[in-house]
Amino acid sequence: MKVLNNSSVKKVLNFSPAILLILLVIYSFNTHENKNELEDEFFKEKKLLQNELNKIVADYKEITSKKKWLTKRVVNGMNKIIALKDSVEQLEKVNYDLLFKYSLKITKLERENRKLFLKVESLQKQNTKLRSENTQVKKDLQAEEKSFSSLVAENKKLKREELALKRKVNIAGTIEISSVLVEALKEKSNGKYTTTNRYKKTDAFRIKFDILPNELANIGNREIFVQILDDHNNTVPSEKSGSKNEISYNDLISIDYDREKISVVSLVSVDRASMNEGDYTVNVYIGKRKVGKSIINLR
The missing domain is CATH 1.20.120 (Four Helix Bundle (Hemerythrin (Met), subunit A))
Incomplete structure (x- = not known):
């Protein structure tokens, strides 16, 4: 070898x-x-x-x-x-x-x-490659979660803005009235009325106001309630007294609103024997919403 x-x-x-x-x-x-x-x-x-x-x-x-x-x-x-x-x-x-x-x-x-x-x-x-991929997946997931959270927050913001806009539109589309003018009337023997400020001579109330125009309001029928309250916040008895939608009224007026001005006159007859000295408050409602008020004093 x-x-x-x-x-x-x-x-x-x-x-x-x-x-x-x-x-x-x-x-x-x-x-x-x-x-x-x-x-x-x-x-x-x-x-x-x-x-x-x-x-x-x-x-x-x-x-x-x-x-x-x-x-x-x-x-x-x-x-x-x-x-x-x-x-x-x-x-x-x-x-x-x-x-x-x-x-x-x-x-x-x-x-x-x-x-x-x-x-x-x-x-x-x-294993190193998988850890790297897992890290990237976690980063992508965190980015997606952040994006999702951002979208949720943005969606909530948009909903708040939408609700605020709806409220503004509703407010903007609300029907308003002019100042309410109230007169106490005394009926003469010929059936005509003259104004008075004495409760013992008051046979009726005349209430005047205008429904104001509004281009944003919905067109259609509206119910207007005229309410007369005495010093004790009681509804004054009258020929057309009634109650609807939890509102006691002395006159119910139905109008067909077309976004134009409408002049309204309400004549409410009362029994002078039931009248007393003091302030009388006249409230005007369109639906359930109070839109006007006026006070008259009778001596």
Whole structure:
């Protein structure tokens, strides 16, 4: 068998420690004739083999600490190495055949170790990529949530503005009336009326006002209620007294509103015997909304 020179040994250093051990076994077998020297060399090579096994075990332990989900596979590999390590440690006598056999096993385990490392590296890259994608997804989700919150806030704002606009439109479309003019009347023998300020001579009230034009108001029928209250806030009895929509009235007038001005005159007849001295309040309602008021004093 050809003996390895120094140049050959240097070239082999580029290979794995396990292959180096195999070559060292062959080298030692061919170059050591002295028994003591051969034993010394054997135990040196055994020590190298143990060191290599310790290194592989350490590598496996490092993977186990970093990748818990690989534990079962790594533990199986570690058990094989530990068993091999125990077998090497039990070699007390020179036995190059077993040392050579164990070296071959180390070579095989080293290949498995390298594949496992490559797998771990690949999984690490995938995990890093997934974390990066997950981070981006979270950022996108946060952006979507922020956008959604912004849209909700904008929608609420628009609804508030819409309600405010509706209120403004409703207010703008409200029908109003002019000032209410009230007169107390005394009926003459010929059936005509003249004004008076004496309660004992009051036979009627004449109420005048105008329905004002409004281009934004709805066209259609409107009910106008005229209400006359005495000093005690009681509705004065009259021929046309009634109650509707929780409003007691002395006169009910129905008009067909077409957004133009309408002059209204209400004549309410009363019994002068039921009249008393004091202030009389006249309220005007369109529907349920009070739109005008006036007070007249009778002595």
